Structures are given as C-alpha cells and as structure tokens.
Amino acid sequence: MAQATASATIGDSEFDRDTRVTRAEPGLYHADLSAGWTIINAVNGGYLLAVAGRALADALPHCDPFTITAHYLTASRPGPAVIRTETVRTGRTLSTGQASLVQYDDSGAEVERLRVLATYGDLDALADDVRTTALPPSLPAVDQCFGPQDAPDVSPVPGSNAITDRLWLKMDPGTLGWALGAPSGKGEMRGWFGLADGRDADPLSLLLAVDALPPTAFEIGLKGWVPTVELTVHVRCRPAPGPLRVAITTRNLAGGFLEEDAEIWDSADRLVAQSRQLARANLG
Amino acid sequence: MAQATASATIGDSEFDRDTRVTRAEPGLYHADLSAGWTIINAVNGGYLLAVAGRALADALPHCDPFTITAHYLTASRPGPAVIRTETVRTGRTLSTGQASLVQYDDSGAEVERLRVLATYGDLDALADDVRTTALPPSLPAVDQCFGPQDAPDVSPVPGSNAITDRLWLKMDPGTLGWALGAPSGKGEMRGWFGLADGRDADPLSLLLAVDALPPTAFEIGLKGWVPTVELTVHVRCRPAPGPLRVAITTRNLAGGFLEEDAEIWDSADRLVAQSRQLARANLG
Structure with a gap:
C-alpha cells in the first residue's frame, strides 16, 4: 500500500x-x-x-x-x-x-x-559504525494497520484533530484497544508514520513524529489530554526515504506523571530517533 | 552487609x-x-x-x-x-x-x-498512585557484588578517581567483564549505590547517582572517556532510606554517539529516577 x-x-x-x-x-x-x-x-x-x-x-x-x-x-x-x-x-x-x-x-x-x-x-559527518542491540518494533503490515481515515469510529484521537489530515498514520491494532473501549492496560502505542502529502522524513520532521501518536495513557485506560511537561529528542541518523515505524512505551505511571519513550525506525532499519517526555496524567 | x-x-x-x-x-x-x-x-x-x-x-x-x-x-x-x-x-x-x-x-x-x-x-505533594509495569533490576546480593575497595585489580574506573572514595558502589559482577579484560559486549551496567559516608539519597543526590557508574561503553568493549553531551533526569519519587539499585543500558551505539538510559530503584522497590544521556564514544 x-x-x-x-x-x-x-x-x-x-x-x-x-x-x-x-x-x-x-x-x-x-x-x-x-x-x-x-x-x-x-x-x-x-x-x-x-x-x-x-x-x-x-x-x-x-x-x-x-x-x-x-x-x-x-x-x-x-x-x-x-x-x-x-x-x-x-x-x-x-x-x-x-x-x-x-x-x-x-x-x-x-x-x-x-x-x-x-x-x-x-x-552526514558521522562515522558509519553501528553497534546497536536495539531491534525494530514488530508491526503488522501497513494494510493490517488502521488510521483515522479507515473508520470514523476508531479515530485514534477524539475531538478536534486537524493534525490527522496532515499525517499518514497506520496504527498497530494491538495498541488500539482503547478506541474500541477495551484498552490493553499496557503502556504501548505503535504505528507506521508519514506525512499525508508524501514528504519524506528529515531530522526536523522526526521532532514531530515522536509526539504524533495517540498517548500511551489511552491504552493504560486513562482518558483526556496528557499535557507534555518536557520532551527530549535525540536524532541519531538522517532517515532514509519511506515510511517510519514509531514505537512508544510507558513503564512508569506514578504520582500523576508518566514518561513516554519513543523510538523511530526508518525504512533502512536504522534507529533514527529516540525520545522521552514527561507528561501529566489525567487520573480523574 | x-x-x-x-x-x-x-x-x-x-x-x-x-x-x-x-x-x-x-x-x-x-x-x-x-x-x-x-x-x-x-x-x-x-x-x-x-x-x-x-x-x-x-x-x-x-x-x-x-x-x-x-x-x-x-x-x-x-x-x-x-x-x-x-x-x-x-x-x-x-x-x-x-x-x-x-x-x-x-x-x-x-x-x-x-x-x-x-x-x-x-x-511530597504527588498522589500515591503507582501503575508501573517496570520491574527492578535483577542484582546479586551486595556481598556478591564488587567495588573498587574490594580488589584494586578490578577497580571499576581506571586513572585518577577521587570520586570512588565518596561513593559506596557494589557492581554486579555480570557487568564487570571489562575490568577483567573480557567485556560482555552488552551495553549494561548495574550496581548497588550509596554515598560512602552513609548519607541517604534525596532528589539532588539522584542527579549524581544516574551518572556515577562506569560507562556502559566499557562493557561494549570501548576504552577511554565517554564525555556526556547532554543528560536529562526525571526524578519520580522521593527515595526511601537505604541503598539504591542503579541499572544503565545502552541500546544504540552509532556514528560515534551512544545513549545511556539509567533507572534508579530505592529500597522500597519504587522507581525513583529515570535518566538518559547522549555521549560521545571513543572508537579509537
């Protein structure tokens, strides 16, 4: 596709x-x-x-x-x-x-x-060496993933969401339970990511990509907005053309705050960005 | 002990x-x-x-x-x-x-x-809720771990290292292969951490603790200094009295840079701090 x-x-x-x-x-x-x-x-x-x-x-x-x-x-x-x-x-x-x-x-x-x-x-000035032990996220094929255009009822983000028209987002159904009223309880969110107009990724668009999936908090069963307090992104490699894979994980929700760790892999299987943010959870 | x-x-x-x-x-x-x-x-x-x-x-x-x-x-x-x-x-x-x-x-x-x-x-003003999926690192008991005082030949840090007199550091022998000339190849470093004079941890000393173990690069087989470019620490909970457990992981060494992700657990099994740094690797 x-x-x-x-x-x-x-x-x-x-x-x-x-x-x-x-x-x-x-x-x-x-x-x-x-x-x-x-x-x-x-x-x-x-x-x-x-x-x-x-x-x-x-x-x-x-x-x-x-x-x-x-x-x-x-x-x-x-x-x-x-x-x-x-x-x-x-x-x-x-x-x-x-x-x-x-x-x-x-x-x-x-x-x-x-x-x-x-x-x-x-x-472009960095050496070519790569000694990574990290592995790309396991994602279903694009045509087995879902975006807001696929079905209004499983729109990844409720409310006004102009951004969804700008993004090409295909979420792993294994992390979309929340959209069907059955969050997995695991703090994971994964999907294919691109820009809707077909522009390839560059280091600046990676800064967008780390923060563009639905909040992991939704899969933990929380509702509402998860405002970011602080976001740090490491860009590690210039991304190759083609779709990106984004995987976000939350391991610790405590005291009303949670971290979101994102990693982005490009079509050449390179880990191109790592990010972490501290966000407020809405426990109400 | x-x-x-x-x-x-x-x-x-x-x-x-x-x-x-x-x-x-x-x-x-x-x-x-x-x-x-x-x-x-x-x-x-x-x-x-x-x-x-x-x-x-x-x-x-x-x-x-x-x-x-x-x-x-x-x-x-x-x-x-x-x-x-x-x-x-x-x-x-x-x-x-x-x-x-x-x-x-x-x-x-x-x-x-x-x-x-x-x-x-x-x-102290945070809610008590904890919904963490993170687990404390698996560490041998303190008396099966090693610090610079235990054997001069396995000093965790070569060269001048006044800091070792200020720290109480007991490293997991599973991450000390490098000190015996046999690095594991895995980017992991784990140990028990405290201050030598017995002062308990507080949020400010956690900022020290995330950066006080030997570099994970040593276990990857690199030598020499690994200067930090940027370090971000999230303090998530006030630490309980007693020794801390620190686990550091590097997943991606590429282009002469690597990340070090640290997490710190307190004696009450709470994840009290998470950190990530971007550092330069010495590939020479």
Missing part, C-alpha cells in the same frame, strides 16, 4: 510551509503557528518543537538537532509567534543553542510558550 | 558540603567545585548537575527537580564557580528555571561549563 498519493518534497510541503521561520534580525525569528497541526484543540508539541528547531538550525552553525529539549510553559495558539535564539557555544563538531517561543496575549503582553535547549551537529 | 560505617545525614554530609551554593544576589550563586568528585581527572557530570540543581532549588518556588536537562559545554575544573539562574515560569504545582554554571580561565575570562533547563515541583 502506498504511503500517500501526493508527493511533496523536503522543502516544499505542508510541514515545511507551516514550520517556516523568517529571520527578522540575528537570532530573532517570526513564525505563524498553523491551525493544521492541532490535536484536541491544542497545537501539537512536536510541531512546536520543529518550529523552534528550525530557528535554531538557522541560528547555529550546525544544521541537525542531535539532542533537543523543550519545556512546555503555556498552551500555544494558532497564529503569530516569535522565536528568540541564543547561541550558547559553537564548536567544531557540535554547537549548543537555546530558544524561546513566545506569543502575545490580547493585551499585547508577551507570553512564553516553550523554552528549548539543544545541541546541533551534522548527521 | 551494612551500606557504610559512617552515618552522615541529608544536609550534613560530604555531598551536601561539596554541592553547597551561596546566594550572592537574587538568582546568582557561588559554589566551589570539589576535587573529591573527579573521575579520570574530570569533574563528574552528575555532581555538576547536582550543584546547578541545588541553585535552582533555591531560586525556584518548588524544591524538587521533576525533569532537569544539562548540556555540557566545556570541561569543569575543581575550584570556584558561579551559577546564574533565571526563573522562566512559576506555576502553582510546577515552575521552570534555567541555570548557567560558569568558571573563569587564567586570564579572568568567563567560560560557561554547563547550561541547564529544568522544571521543579514538590514530590
């Missing part, structure tokens, strides 16, 4: 247009947060990280986010945003930067949405 | 004295990095994070690091240091702050050592 019928390219796609940043002066960028990447009426955290990550890619002498952390401070809204970056350190192979994404409230007061700290490098 | 013969307490111990920070003005702290926490002549990254974390605990309205990330910029040296903190956001249950730890070179120029971004809360 084809990943998508359209064939947008890296640099010319919905994702690229909606994460565009314009440099107003050194270190200062303007962006326009799109309503197209909202999920349960909230702007997706991975999309926000990609916007900030694109500003840092421009501000720093290196282009790829090797490790990037965001702390989510207040809820972003679609519309104009400003990203201020600071170059913390530049080195030969790595550089470190910081970014603040802010918006303005109705009175014109500045409100910070997220604070980002990251170290960038050049993935 | 007793954890330690001495009986220092939280607030009155080597760790507390050596991570002390003095507020010079709001948000500005002085510290004196101790030579007692060096390992292969480098100041331990977890110790540095604890120093910065203590400054943030003072600067923010909440006391416990729920999630804290450090990017290591340049090599710290024992001696005076200054920590500048910024309060990014304060909320009712969580607050977010940032810290820079700087030192001064021979010409008096400021050199930043690490940049930290963190969200703090109050662990």
